[in-house]
Amino acid sequence: MRVILDEPKCVASGQCVLAAPHVFDQRDDDGVAIVLDETPAQELHDGVREAVAICPAAAIRLAEK
Incomplete structure (x- = not known):
């Protein structure tokens, strides 16, 4: 799994950090x-998948290695 963040889309809600x-x-x-x-x-994959699912800006995506 590779985590990709689209920073310009991020609304700084902090849900991914939680x-x-x-x-x-x-x-x-x-x-x-x-x-x-x-x-x-x-x-850590379950937490990352949760972060993707709850990101209000859809700024996080995953790429499978």
Whole structure:
């Protein structure tokens, strides 16, 4: 799994950080999400999929490796 974030679409809601805190964080200056780990370990995949599902801006997508 590879995590792809479309930063311009991000509305800084922070839902991804709550769902997968080891994979996502937010910039201090504007709250826009950042990806900490583009290829997360298997045990983090459920949280990442939840983050994709609950992102209000649909700014996160997954690519299978």
